[in-house]
Amino acid sequence: MTSQPLFHHPVCLLGRLDFHVQEQFTKVLAPLHLQPRQFGLLSLLTGSDGQSQQQLCESLDVHRNVMVGLVDELEQRELVERRRHPGDRRAHAVHLLPAGRALQAQAEQLLDELESELLGGLDRDEVRTLISLLQRVSRDAGLDLIPHPGLTAGAPAAGR
Amino acid sequence: MTSQPLFHHPVCLLGRLDFHVQEQFTKVLAPLHLQPRQFGLLSLLTGSDGQSQQQLCESLDVHRNVMVGLVDELEQRELVERRRHPGDRRAHAVHLLPAGRALQAQAEQLLDELESELLGGLDRDEVRTLISLLQRVSRDAGLDLIPHPGLTAGAPAAGR
DNA sequence: TATTGTTATACTCTATAACTATA
DNA sequence: TATAGTTATAGAGTATAACAATA
Numbered sequence: 609m610t611s612q613p614l615f616h617h618p619v620c621l622l623g624r625l626d627f628h629v630q631e632q633f634t635k636v637l638a639p640l641h642l643q644p645r646q647f648g649l650l651s652l653l654t655g656s657d658g659q660s661q662q663q664l665c666e667s668l669d670v671h672r673n674v675m676v677g678l679v680d681e682l683e684q685r686e687l688v689e690r691r692r693h694p695g696d697r698r699a700h701a702v703h704l705l706p707a708g709r710a711l712q713a714q715a716e717q718l719l720d721e722l723e724s725e726l727l728g729g730l731d732r733d734e735v736r737t738l739i740s741l742l743q744r745v746s747r748d749a750g751l752d753l754i755p756h757p758g759l760t761a762g763a764p765a766a767g768r
Numbered sequence: 769m770t771s772q773p774l775f776h777h778p779v780c781l782l783g784r785l786d787f788h789v790q791e792q793f794t795k796v797l798a799p800l801h802l803q804p805r806q807f808g809l810l811s812l813l814t815g816s817d818g819q820s821q822q823q824l825c826e827s828l829d830v831h832r833n834v835m836v837g838l839v840d841e842l843e844q845r846e847l848v849e850r851r852r853h854p855g856d857r858r859a860h861a862v863h864l865l866p867a868g869r870a871l872q873a874q875a876e877q878l879l880d881e882l883e884s885e886l887l888g889g890l891d892r893d894e895v896r897t898l899i900s901l902l903q904r905v906s907r908d909a910g911l912d913l914i915p916h917p918g919l920t921a922g923a924p925a926a927g928r
Numbered sequence: 929t930a931t932t933g934t935t936a937t938a939c940t941c942t943a944t945a946a947c948t949a950t951a
Numbered sequence: 952t953a954t955a956g957t958t959a960t961a962g963a964g965t966a967t968a969a970c971a972a973t974a
Contacts, residue, residue, distance in 0.1 A: 614811045614827075615906075618883055618899055619793050623804070624829065625906045626786035633779050644783070651774045662955060667774075669784065671943075676957060698950045698955040723778055729908040730901065738901045739778055741894060746775075746785045748889040822932060831966075836934060858932040858973045931974070940965070951954070 629726065636718045640711060641685075645670060646678055647719075650687065650712035653704040658691070660699040667752075687711055789886065796878045800871060801845075805830060806838055807879075810847065810872040813864040818851070820859040827912075847871055 615621050633644050642650075648668050652659065659667075661675045670678075679702060682688040687708030693699035704712075727735050775781050793804050802810075808828050812819065819827075821835045830838075839862060842848040847868030853859035864872075887895050 614808055614815075615903075616899075617879060618887065618895075618902070619789055619879060620808065621899065621902050621906065622782075622786050623790055623793075624911060625902055625909070626782050627829070628906075628909055628911055629779055630783055633783075648774055648780065655774075660955075669787070672956070673944090673958080674942080693955090696951075696955080698948095700956070719777060719779060726905060726909060727778065729904055734901060735778075737897060738905075739776075739781065741890065741898045741901075742778070742781050742785055743775075744889055745886060745898075746781065746788075749785070749788055749886060751784060751788055820932075832933070833935080833967095834965080853932095856932080856974075860933070929974100932972080933970105934972105935970080936968090938965100938967080940963100942961100942963075944961080945959090947958080948956085949954100950956100951952100 632722060632726070633719070636722050637715055640715055640718070642711070642715055643678075646682060647712070647715045649678055649682065650704065650708055651716070653688070653702060654709065654712055658693075658701040658703050660693055660696070661702060662699065664702065682708065792882060792886070793879070796882050797875055800875055800878070802871070802875055803838075806842060807872070807875045809838055809842065810864065810868055811876070813848070813862060814869065814872055817864050818853075818861040820853055820856070821862060822859065824862065842868065 615624065630644065637644060637647055645668060649664060652664055652667050661679060662672060664679075665672050665675050668675075679688060679690065679700075683690060685707075686705055689703045689705055690700040691703055693701040727738075730738065775784065790804065797804060797807055805828060809824060812824055812827050821839060822832060825832050825835045828835075839848060839850065839860075843850060845867075846865055849863045849865055850860040851863055853861040887898075890898065
């Protein structure tokens, strides 16, 4: 036993790396007063504005009570706005405001820089390989990486 | 924008996958009444018995107050034992008891099975590549994967 | 003076349940 | 009856500080 057996386990390796990465991610976003999940929320809206809180919950994998607080804070800061949902009067349609779009772009740039640092030791092909392998494992585990409606089965599966 | 932009980010992809993986890991260990960190603790002792709580803290990346509780429970279950530390009377030397060694082996087998499931969609080379890439990124980030003393620099670096 | 282990306290996060208004 | 959003409450988990024994 010359080297640490614990981190021969992919599960442990993944756990330790992710812990560090999420910590860095949180630190990078802190000056923008954004939590990672709030960044995720803004990013989802960038892709498809006006989703209900329930839809956002499923994509972000948080409970709906938590979503209330996330949207509350973003709405107070006028980054996001609750409007009437067309077609379901129980639901709110969450819309991105200009300041929210701008902040998301800013955050995304910081994230890109962080990822450049984290993956700086790998070349382009290795980065592509790593992402592709993580995506495959995720999909095999049944995680929705493309939570858009209407893509139930046989989706185009970009880059696999 | 046809596919979800959030999970093009390695940081988000890693986070979501790890969340799922750690959840599965926790479920798999539950019948043994072991938390992932307790498994980690037992595994560290398997590699090198009699470490101080402080040493275990650094390897597992938990605070020393948390370690007290982890060892407490394992000691109550007679999986582990606190003995006098030779050379430092402030410290405790944590030793693995036979039942602890047996339980660790059992847990490790369950973990191996989980990993086979999780990585079942990849072939041998792909698994090796994934682990190797994760290890490189971890090392580049300064994470100690081989926390053994005396291996400060120029370690053999298995599989890199 | 610094460090190991320990305990107590406060704070954050999360999970559960209940409620309302709609469907 | 079931669902979207909200609120309140309790529990788990975490971080901070303080303490005794030893270095």
